[in-house]
Amino acid sequence: MSLLVLPPEKLRRTIDPASLKIKSSQELEAEDVILLPGQPRACKSLEFGLRIELPGYNIVVTGVPGTGRHTLVKSVAKKWAAEKKNPGDWCYVYNFEKPFNPLYLKLKPGEGKVLAQSMETFIENAKSNLRSAFESEEYQAQKDALEQELREKQQREIERLQQMAAERSLSLMRTPQGLVFVPLKEGKALTPEEFESLPAEEREVFEQHLEEMQKEAQRFFQKIPRWQQEVREKIKQLNQEVAKFTLKHLLDELKEKFAQNKQVLAYLEKVEADMVKNIALFFLEEQKKAALQEEMPVPLKSEESKNSSFFRRYLVNVLVDNSHLSHAPVIYEDNPSLGNLVGKIEHIQQMGFLVTDFHLLKPGALHKANGGVLILDLEQLLLNPGSFEALKRCLKSAQIRIENLAEKFSLISTVSLEPEPIPLEVKIILIAPPYLFYLLKMYDPDFIKLFKIIADFDESLPFDAENINYYLKLIASIIKKNNLLPFKAEAIAKVMEYALRVVEDKKKISAEIRKVSDLVSESSFLAKSKNKEEVEKADVLEAIEFREFRVNRYQEKVLEAILRDIIFIETEGEAIGQINGLSVISLGDFSFGRPSKITANVRLGEGEVVDIEREVKLGGPIHSKGVMILSSFLGARYAKTNPLSLKATLVFEQSYSGVEGDSASAAELLALLSAIAEVPLKQGLAITGSVDQKGRIQPIGGVNEKIEGFFTLCKKRGFTGDQGVVIPKANVKHLMLKEEVVEAVKEGKFKVYAIESIDEAIELFTGLPAGESIEREGFARGSFNALVQEKLEFFAQRRKELARQLQGKEGDGKED
Known part of the structure; x- marks a missing residue:
């Protein structure tokens, strides 16, 4: 039976501190360490999934939490993104043809902000120039000439009526009630009593003449609205010509600035046409502003003026500004609610009603990551109602369609927007526990079509020279990052033995960085509480024992029951x-x-x-x-x-x-x-x-x-x-x-x-x-x-x- 008894050296693998070839962690060079040496399968899968530019080649990263999945994924994604160009900016603008369907604009990096600022400047300059143009003597003279033409035409018509009336012994008189014709005899206007006393034949002639003149006057009054309309049209045409002339050089500057972007040029053409067409609204705004100034003579703030209803439609909503990036974006969204994922339409309350416009469109993580990489936790994605299905719809259609969850389930009833969907070109990386991946793979037919790559993280690493060196760097980086006490070689050896124990294998060491990091931090705290300058072996052992002590109450209760012969x-x-x-x-x-x-x-x-x-x-x-x-x-x-x-x-x-x-x-x-x-x-x-x-x-x-x-x-x-x-x-x-x-x-x-x-x-x-x-x-x-x-x-x-x-x-x- 002695051959069956295991000797002490078989019961535990011990690490000789001398084999680490250091005396303290101070001799180690700290650096940002990720599990690249021990995760070749995961790394190669990630790189393959990122580089293959075909639909459906999105990635699911599986493995035990704490193995550095997020760190490695972000590192590999950033390395890939560094080789990709900046996808540019995305903006939403007013749709002049369909106001409830805002249009998107795609611009070069930084141009979104430039366009928005340029449009603000254009609006301020347009307001100032239009005000000057419409207050100019030349404009006023042309406008007065048109109005004078109307007055002269009316006067000529009245003179003609007066001549016709004189020929019929009638006098044309103007009263508050309008034009009135009065019979004359010997140049004197007859009173009603005098008119009634006239012979019947003479009175009958006057009545006939009066009737003819009333009809003639009626025809005159019918012409007046038409003449006024003609003048209004001429004034409108004049206003539009003045506005077009005034805005032309301002818009030409904008067109020259964005000459390479056909979308922007087409939008500026529509801006010009709409401003010219609706120039009357400018006068209405000016009247409202003047009335408000009379009631409360305080100058309007530029922001209030800029956001007035007439000019607000010409502003630009910069949805995504990538001016700060030199490469493709890498976004990690830790709360993938529907709004945070695909964007949302916000509302504001006005006069008791909820209203919105394209300025209240807010970007989601898909917008921000468009052209790059979006990293999501699958568990969180599934916990947020509607998010997973919305993500699949976006990937299948290659478009980002902003959805409102409240409207989808009819929780609110209000006028809303349907923004034009933005083209989507993104790599999605889902970080998931293995069981969720296999469940979705089995029960969701769309999942495997959209996520064809799995990057599987191992929970353990081979205990070889490469990973021993990696662990030394890892511990040094944890110490530096958290400003901890330096570790003696004997303390580092105990940390590594603990990592062997975690995976229960003498030839493998744990890849769960979180557990190692926690042990290092707690050991340093215990050593510092004893006023030590370095962490020793005893401090690590004490930290391990205390970690167990914090959670082993139930174990002690079971042992107590056995010792008291409650459990036999x-x-x-x-x-x-x-x-x-x-x-x-x-x-x-x-x-x-x-x-x-x-x-x-x-x-x-x-x-x-x-x-x-x-x-x-x-x-x-x-x-x-x-x-x-x-x-x-x-x-x-x-x-x-x-x-x-x-x-x-x-x-x-x-x-x-x-x-x-x-x-x-x-x-x-x-x-x-x-x-x-x-x-x-x-x-x-x-x-x-x-x-x-x-x-x-x-x-x-x-x-x-x-x-x-x-x-x-x-x-x-x-x-x-x-x-x-x-x-x-x-x-x-x-x-x-x-x-x-x-x-x-x-x-x-x-x-x-x-x-x-x-x-x-x-x-x-x-x-x-x-x-x-x-x-x-x-x-x-x-x-x-x-x-x-x-x-x-x-x-x-x-x-x-x-x-x-x-x-x-x-x-x-x-x-x-």
């Missing part, structure tokens, strides 16, 4: 059909091992092995599979020629929650064999490991926590020297036990055994030889396997006897 676990003596199994309880990032009593009972039966956990639906499918393997093993080894004639029951005692996994199948098999052979098992030993149908012991997870869980119990009760844990030999490479366990093994207080087969476990737990199978003779006499086989043969023989007796009774009953 024996660590001394022997017992038939009873063994100590080991399980792991995980509480987030913290896991600990817990001993569990497993018992077995057997009796004569029909070859059934009952898993009580499964019967009461506390056992998971993998655990049930392990129990079924035990039944197969029994039949194959001990009952090849006879039927398996027992009924056995297996149970985790005092188990009140679900049991899953097959890591206890070796323990269950030993308890079952012990119950059959009626040979006691040593209670000072615990075992973990799964077993196959051939009796080989297979590796399991959580081996360090399981060993330490049983070690702590034995330590609390007091070592006997015969206590230990049996593990699969395949798990030896995963051992990174605490130093106190290694010391106890060195002192002979505790042992760790590594086995490859169930026979080795039998000999450890019983002290009997397992016994090899001899062809046609069974197992060696006196061996444990022989005892098991003898008992099973006894069961089989007894079953046959009972069957014959039952047949005999049935025959006697028929004769009667």
